[in-house]
Amino acid sequence: MTFASLAARNILRNKLRTFLTVMGVGIAVMTFLLLRTVISAWTAAADFAAKDRVVTRHKVTFVMQLPKRYIDKIRQMPDIKSATWANWFGAKDPKNDREFFATFAIDPSSYFEVYDEIDIPADQLAAFKADKSGVIVGDVLAKKMGWQVGQDLTLESGIYPAPDGTEWKFTIQGIYTTSARSVDRSTLFLQWDYMNDSLPEVRRDQIGWVVSRVGDASKTADRGLAIDKVFDDEDTQTLSQDERTFNTSFLAGFSSVLNAIDLVSVVILVIMTLVMGNTIAMGVRERTSEYGTMRAIGFMPKHIVFFVLGESIVLGALGGAVGVLLGYPFIERGLGRWIEENLGGFFPYFRVPPGWAVVAFFLAMLLGLLAALLPARQAAKIKVTDALRRVV
Amino acid sequence: MTVTDDSIIRLRGVTKEFVRGGERLRVLQSLDLDVKRATFQALMGPSGSGKSTLLNLMAGLDRPTSGSIEIDGKRIDQMSEGQLAAWRANSVGFVFQSYNLLPVLTAVENVELPLLLTPVAANERRRRAQTALRVVGLDDRMDHYPRQLSGGQEQRVSIARAIVTDPLLIVADEPTGDLDRTSADEILTLLETLNENMGKTIIMVTHDPAAAERAGVTLHLDKGRLKE
Numbered sequence: 001m002t003f004a005s006l007a008a009r010n011i012l013r014n015k016l017r018t019f020l021t022v023m024g025v026g027i028a029v030m031t032f033l034l035l036r037t038v039i040s041a042w043t044a045a046a047d048f049a050a051k052d053r054v055v056t057r058h059k060v061t062f063v064m065q066l067p068k069r070y071i072d073k074i075r076q077m078p079d080i081k082s083a084t085w086a087n088w089f090g091a092k093d094p095k096n097d098r099e100f101f102a103t104f105a106i107d108p109s110s111y112f113e114v115y116d117e118i119d120i121p122a123d124q125l126a127a128f129k130a131d132k133s134g135v136i137v138g139d140v141l142a143k144k145m146g147w148q149v150g151q152d153l154t155l156e157s158g159i160y161p162a163p164d165g166t167e168w169k170f171t172i173q174g175i176y177t178t179s180a181r182s183v184d185r186s187t188l189f190l191q192w193d194y195m196n197d198s199l200p201e202v203r204r205d206q207i208g209w210v211v212s213r214v215g216d217a218s219k220t221a222d223r224g225l226a227i228d229k230v231f232d233d234e235d236t237q238t239l240s241q242d243e244r245t246f247n248t249s250f251l252a253g254f255s256s257v258l259n260a261i262d263l264v265s266v267v268i269l270v271i272m273t274l275v276m277g278n279t280i281a282m283g284v285r286e287r288t289s290e291y292g293t294m295r296a297i298g299f300m301p302k303h304i305v306f307f308v309l310g311e312s313i314v315l316g317a318l319g320g321a322v323g324v325l326l327g328y329p330f331i332e333r334g335l336g337r338w339i340e341e342n343l344g345g346f347f348p349y350f351r352v353p354p355g356w357a358v359v360a361f362f363l364a365m366l367l368g369l370l371a372a373l374l375p376a377r378q379a380a381k382i383k384v385t386d387a388l389r390r391v392v
Numbered sequence: 393m394t395v396t397d398d399s400i401i402r403l404r405g406v407t408k409e410f411v412r413g414g415e416r417l418r419v420l421q422s423l424d425l426d427v428k429r430a431t432f433q434a435l436m437g438p439s440g441s442g443k444s445t446l447l448n449l450m451a452g453l454d455r456p457t458s459g460s461i462e463i464d465g466k467r468i469d470q471m472s473e474g475q476l477a478a479w480r481a482n483s484v485g486f487v488f489q490s491y492n493l494l495p496v497l498t499a500v501e502n503v504e505l506p507l508l509l510t511p512v513a514a515n516e517r518r519r520r521a522q523t524a525l526r527v528v529g530l531d532d533r534m535d536h537y538p539r540q541l542s543g544g545q546e547q548r549v550s551i552a553r554a555i556v557t558d559p560l561l562i563v564a565d566e567p568t569g570d571l572d573r574t575s576a577d578e579i580l581t582l583l584e585t586l587n588e589n590m591g592k593t594i595i596m597v598t599h600d601p602a603a604a605e606r607a608g609v610t611l612h613l614d615k616g617r618l619k620e
Binding site: 001002003006009010012013289290292293294295296297298299300301384385388 | 448451453454473474477478480481482486488490492494495496497501504505506508509514517553
């Protein structure tokens with residue numbers, strides 16, 4: 001028998017209470033882990049953005065478009081290795097109009113050079129380039145919609161009406177994959193020319209944004225400023241940002257949601273601490289005469305503090321272990337896969353952030369310690385004769 | 393102040409006051425007491441007479457409002473809390489009316505508990521605890537938990553815990569209060585044996601005249617004063 005084993009023994013004194021507390025802490029830890037994963041997944045596009053890419057858009061708003069000729073000027077600038085453009089096409093499948101997926105009209109010859117983390121089989125890319133009405137879709141989207149290469153698609157766009165006023169006709173020429181965490185695997189790419197040529201004359205040759213790769217990744221911001229300077233005297237001025245800043249600016253609209261999730265994750269920890277504190281306080285109250293006995297036979301207040309804190313830390317560790325052991329596979333294998341497949345537009349990479357499982361476990365232990373501070377102090381302060389009460 | 397050769401406990405002018413509800417209560421009044429070494433003494437008196445308070449003072453669980461308490465030549469009333477706790481661990485064995493065993497520990501672990509505070513190695517701790525249990529006749533119940541023992545057996549474990557550190561003094565507060573007559577007799581016989589064969593000084597608070605008769609000396613306390 002040791003001091004530590006004595007502290008641990010008390011945990012099994014009331015098995016039901018211990019079980020309920022451990023499960024309560026476990027569920028809190030699991031929820032905490034899930035919320036941290038949501039925040040991490042939401043910011044993944046910014047966190048894993050390429051350092052050498054610059055995004056150029058209309059200075060006023062992302063919704064307004066740029067003249068297509070801007071791409072040529074940007075390509076001629078020094079230290080610009082390659083540049084491409086895209087438009088938000090805003091299409092949906094009329095048969096499944098509740099299913100959201102991103103659709104971009106792109107330049108097939110340059111887009112996948114700038115986004116070289118998107119993997120497409122060479123024959124499929126060639127087929128896409130050769131077919132003006134061809135599209136490339138992400139593997140997650142294809143699986144979800146049941147699409148296959150060679151299949152014809154009919155889509156609607158609220159932004160760009162179809163040439164005949166009804167629906168756009170496409171053929172799937174390829175399916176892309178990616179190992180990059182920032183790339184949504186549920187996007188549909190169509191040829192910009194196909195879209196542009198179908199538009200009325202007045203709406204043609206307008207592009208949504210330009211994406212450039214620079215030679216020196218440490219000078220991305222400078223290159224962005226240089227690009228904007230080129231168009232300073234034009235009617236349409238630009239705002240260029242490195243990809244991380246650009247992606248983060250999208251998140252700004254969700255910042256209150258992210259802050260709320262952040263706050264809720266902290267509130268959960270506070271509730272968890274109070275649950276543990278209550279359990280420990282009940283245990284201390286029930287064992288007052290035992291602590292009195294121990295004090296009588298020579299144990300010091302510091303020993304009592306050790307027993308109370310030790311018990312609470314072990315409770316926290318058990319709860320933390322339950323939370324991580326249940327939460328990690330639940331998020332990694334179950335919920336995360338489902339979210340990536342069904343909400344890939346928002347969460348292309350929904351995995352437990354590295355290290356957070358360990359952090360959650362140790363947080364549970366630390367909060368176990370904090371939860372027991374007050375009960376431990378009370379147990380240590382009680383007068384021996386009062387603790388023994390009617391006994392001595 | 394020195395203690396006479398055959399006295400282990402010496403109280404001089406000991407007064408103890410409590411404040412209850414704003415009122416100052418004097419529980420012990422200028423009490424003088426000498427307890428001879430290796431004696432078995434019973435402390436009797438009506439409820440509220442100050443028996444438990446006196447026992448607590450002699451055991452170093454409480455401090456007098458005034459006066460001195462000397463145990464085996466040491467002024468325990470002048471010790472710090474830490475010194476007092478260490479002194480209790482080495483010098484006093486406690487036997488409580490309700491046994492006060494830790495329910496999560498087996499009999500032998502309960503007996504071993506006070507030895508955790510000593511530098512004794514784990515194997516030696518266990519050996520000493522087993523020996524103490526043999527002394528009280530419970531060598532066949534070492535691995536039983538308190539809930540698996542009778543009241544008399546629990547009190548024997550409590551006595552084994554009290555003697556395992558080989559203390560100078562054993563204080564017992566109503567050690568037979570929760571026991572039937574037969575078990576009470578066995579416990580009193582055991583206390584007598586510890587006194588006679590091991591030379592332990594035992595102070596026992598009791599309401600039971602039959603229990604008091606087993607002690608060599610009976611002290612009567614009334615309204616905070618010792619009666620002749």
